[in-house]
Amino acid sequence: FFNVDGRLSFVDVPGYGFSVVPEEERLKWPEMMLTYYAERRQLKLYVLLIDMRLVPEIHETAFRDWIEMSKKPGILVLTKADLVPPQHHEKQKALITEALKWKPDNPVVFYSVVEPQGREELSSLIDHYA
Numbered sequence: 001f002f003n004v005d006g007r008l009s010f011v012d013v014p015g016y017g018f019s020v021v022p023e024e025e026r027l028k029w030p031e032m033m034l035t036y037y038a039e040r041r042q043l044k045l046y047v048l049l050i051d052m053r054l055v056p057e058i059h060e061t062a063f064r065d066w067i068e069m070s071k072k073p074g075i076l077v078l079t080k081a082d083l084v085p086p087q088h089h090e091k092q093k094a095l096i097t098e099a100l101k102w103k104p105d106n107p108v109v110f111y112s113v114v115e116p117q118g119r120e121e122l123s124s125l126i127d128h129y130a
Helices: 029-039 058-070 086-100 119-129
Strands: 002-004 008-010 046-051 074-079 108-110
Touching: 029 058, 046 058, 058 086, 074 086, 074 119, 086 108, 108 119
Parallel strands: 046 074, 074 108
Antiparallel strands: 002 008
């Protein structure tokens, strides 16, 4: 959990990214996370971060399913935007949103830490939904 100014909390979901755990442990996560999502009344927004150089994997598609089932808003953040030439951003966005079946009314933000890109937009969206 990451607390932001005492008004927001971010939860980093296990199993997404580069977690190194035994497969037996990883298999327990979906049920645990479904319970967490269903029981957290405070949960207002999902933010799905995906490296925009990669095609989404099955666990990211499953996460998108959970977002839809929750009836709560979601923001797709395409990270490492600095590593993809700007002229390819829209093409990558289309490939990723199609693979995820991302709803067009859910926002998509190009984000880079190296070149401050997307920070203001993401912050504004989070404030809007929080």
